[in-house]
Amino acid sequence: MGVTLQAVFLASCVVFGPMAMAGYHLTRNRVLFFSGSLFILLAVSVHVFPFFHTPYFNSSTLPEEQASAQVTPTAFLNVTLRDYCISNIHKVEFSEIDKPQLDEQISNQTDWDHFEWRWQHEALHQCKYQKLDREDALELLQGTWIVIAGDSQARLLFVALMELILPSIEDLRPYLFKRHSNFEYNLESHHILMEFAWAPYTTNLTRMAKGYRQDQKRPDIIVSGVGLWHMLHSGNYTQYGKSLVKLKQELGFLLNDPISATSEEALTVQLFWMNLPTLAPSLYQSDLKRERMTTQQSQLYTMEVLRSEIAGTGGLTTLLDIQTLSHECGTRCTRDGIHYSQAVYRAALHIIINNLLITTKQTPIP
Structure with missing residues (x-):
């Protein structure tokens, strides 16, 4: 005894x-x-x-081959495995949902939303990436302030977040897709504040970051990404690159300003950058878009993101590679050559969550 x-x-x-x-x-x-x-x-x-x-992450819900190959709670302390899982986290594949499933599962969801996504088998087997359901997401994100800012790509990512967190977004859909507008939703039951900020230019994001610093407040997670509007209405990619450097500087101030937060608090802010999607000019309905939003121009804008070091290897923010995801889904997933099936943005949302689990040395499976 x-x-x-x-x-x-x-x-x-x-x-x-x-x-x-x-x-x-x-x-x-x-x-x-x-x-x-x-x-x-x-x-x-x-x-x-x-x-x-x-x-959380109950192994009984996993496929048999995953449940039989669980890892220990300290698995991601292994630097080699952690780096492998981070570098392969965008290895996602897409498939069309058959007609019976389509009618049953997504009849009331986003237009052209007849695709589903999954991680590629080898990456999934090694890293045990997880798709969260609503209950898991609520538990994980409880008490979190999430800001997604940018253009229409960011808006679609925000829609994916709302789809995951709420039982239904049908009543909210007109507000979510209201042209050039912000949207905020506070889920009081779990203290989750979700904000979408319409910010199609880098200068919009810079002002937003400066405002947070001046007000001495910080979201827990900030996901941002711009470039499409600048490409369409300006086309000066070197100017775009210079504006990214200014944004990077302001985000650095936001992270490390000793006046508004202790260093420990500053390090908890998680930053993600959405790059440009893979463009399909053959599907454009606008002559101006065909003239200015070319594949070559998109590559120049992508190079400016890498050159500024705002994202990518060694960058200030974690890269959310919409370009890779949309390329993998292909032109079958887009009607206008710019915006893709909601499956792309749902995959991106789960990549964010799994990235956080890995980089904080957590294994998804107990």
Whole structure:
């Protein structure tokens, strides 16, 4: 009996000690959920109190080949595996949904939305990437302030976020697609604030970042990306590159300003950059677009993103590679040569989430 009581006491210290310490941080910035409470909840629900709620990333819902090849909770401490999983996280493939499934599953969703996505088998087998359902997403993002800012590509990513978080967005759809407008939704039950900011130019994003710094507030996750409007209405890619450098500088101030936040808080802000989609000029309905939004021009704009080091290897932000995803889906996934099936943006959203899990050294499967 003495041994049993001693074991229980030690287990309580191991489990609840970190929970008490994490609680202080979580009350200040819930994005730390990615690096703290998720692991604690998994440990408690799986190893200590099995009568708690179903554990996050429950292996019983996985395909048999994944469930039989689980990794340990410290798997992503292995730098080689972590780097492999980060570099392969965009390895996604798309397929058309057959007609019976289409009628049943997505009859009320986004137009031309008859595609589904999945990670390629080898990358999935090695890294155990996960598709979240609504319950998982609510648990993971609880207490988080998420801002998605940019042009119509960013708006479609925001729609994917709303689709994941809410039971239905049909009543909200007219507002989500209202031309050139912002949109904000506060899910009070889980304290999740989601904002879309219409910001089609780099200068819009720069002012937004400066405003956060001046107001001494920071979203937990900022996803941004522009370029299409600049390409269409200006076409001066070197000017675009210079504006990216200014934006990068302002985002750096936002991350590291000692006046508005401690260094520990600043490091919790997660930044992602959406690059341009793969363009299909043959599908354009506008002569101006055919003239200015060429494949060659798109490559020049992409080079400016890399040159500015705002994203990519060693960049300030994590690259959300819409170009690769849209290329993989192909012209069958787009009607206008610019905007793609919602499956592309749903895949991008899950890439963000899995990227956060990996970079914070969390394994998705307990």
